Amino acid sequence: MQRYAGKTVLVTGAAGGLGSAMCLRFAAEGARVAALDVDNLRLETACAQWRELGHNIRPFLLDVTDASAFKRQVESIVEEFGRLDVAVNNAGMGGDMAPLAEYPLATWERVMSVNVSSVFYGMRAQIPTMCKQGHGAIINVASIMGSIAMPSIAPYVASKHAVVGLTKGAALDYGRAGVRINAVGPSFVRTGFTASSLPDDSTWDALADRHALAGTASPEDIAATVAYLGSEDARFVTGALYLVDGGYTAT
Numbered sequence: 001m002q003r004y005a006g007k008t009v010l011v012t013g014a015a016g017g018l019g020s021a022m023c024l025r026f027a028a029e030g031a032r033v034a035a036l037d038v039d040n041l042r043l044e045t046a047c048a049q050w051r052e053l054g055h056n057i058r059p060f061l062l063d064v065t066d067a068s069a070f071k072r073q074v075e076s077i078v079e080e081f082g083r084l085d086v087a088v089n090n091a092g093m094g095g096d097m098a099p100l101a102e103y104p105l106a107t108w109e110r111v112m113s114v115n116v117s118s119v120f121y122g123m124r125a126q127i128p129t130m131c132k133q134g135h136g137a138i139i140n141v142a143s144i145m146g147s148i149a150m151p152s153i154a155p156y157v158a159s160k161h162a163v164v165g166l167t168k169g170a171a172l173d174y175g176r177a178g179v180r181i182n183a184v185g186p187s188f189v190r191t192g193f194t195a196s197s198l199p200d201d202s203t204w205d206a207l208a209d210r211h212a213l214a215g216t217a218s219p220e221d222i223a224a225t226v227a228y229l230g231s232e233d234a235r236f237v238t239g240a241l242y243l244v245d246g247g248y249t250a251t
């Protein structure tokens, strides 16, 4: 499938587990991909892997918590590529695990900055070009925690509910301008993100048991849904949270 031939796609948190799979999926479908991440070393390593697989994915350094840097970086990508068809605001972090009253204040502020403000800054930078073009699609990476909760991670849960809220609000603001804005909600995927909080196989086996489908999601499962939401196949889909959770939240 070459749904993205001639299109430009931007992905943040691109050097991470989900972001890297998204970059590869978009590139495999013909897109020119701008891969943004704050971690230079991770980005270089990911780039080397992408090149080995034959994909020309362009790396860009960006801290998504810096609103003016985000705007400048999007503008320079648009100048270089001539357009911006799809943007995936994927960069995110987990934070600490503690009951709310014991949760470190500094981590609360960091989680809200990296997970929520970044999506606000990103959309503010991406939407003007899409409005000028008369089309565009944004996918914000939320989580099942944008829909349900778990103990000891209230700030993360709040941040992902906020991502869903920003997604719905912005979708209403820009639908008539031809810009579709959706969120994707993965359950548990093995990446660097989950490596520290869910280190052992027995925890993953227990989690897998709580899904209706067998096993847990792969990064490629999430990338496939993101690629659908960015494409013309989803031309009448906006303001939605697409859960990719193997039925985890259906219980």
Ligand SMILES: NC(=O)c1ccc[n+]([C@@H]2O[C@H](COP(=O)([O-])OP(=O)(O)OC[C@H]3O[C@@H](n4cnc5c(N)ncnc54)[C@H](O)[C@@H]3O)[C@@H](O)[C@H]2O)c1
Binding pocket: 012, 013, 014, 015, 016, 017, 018, 019, 036, 037, 038, 039, 042, 062, 063, 064, 065, 090, 091, 092, 093, 094, 114, 141, 142, 143, 144, 185, 186, 187, 188, 189, 190, 191, 192, 193, 194
């Ligand atoms: N892995 C899961 O189980 C899971 C489940 C639900 C939702 N998510 C969400 O998916 C997204 C990606 O997670 P992942 O599993 O690929 O994690 P990951 O840790 O593998 O990747 C995250 C990437 O974001 C980058 N990043 C962090 N802070 C940044 C900043 N300030 N500016 C730019 N880049 C920054 C990191 O350098 C890293 O490359 C996150 O938003 C996360 O909340 C993950």
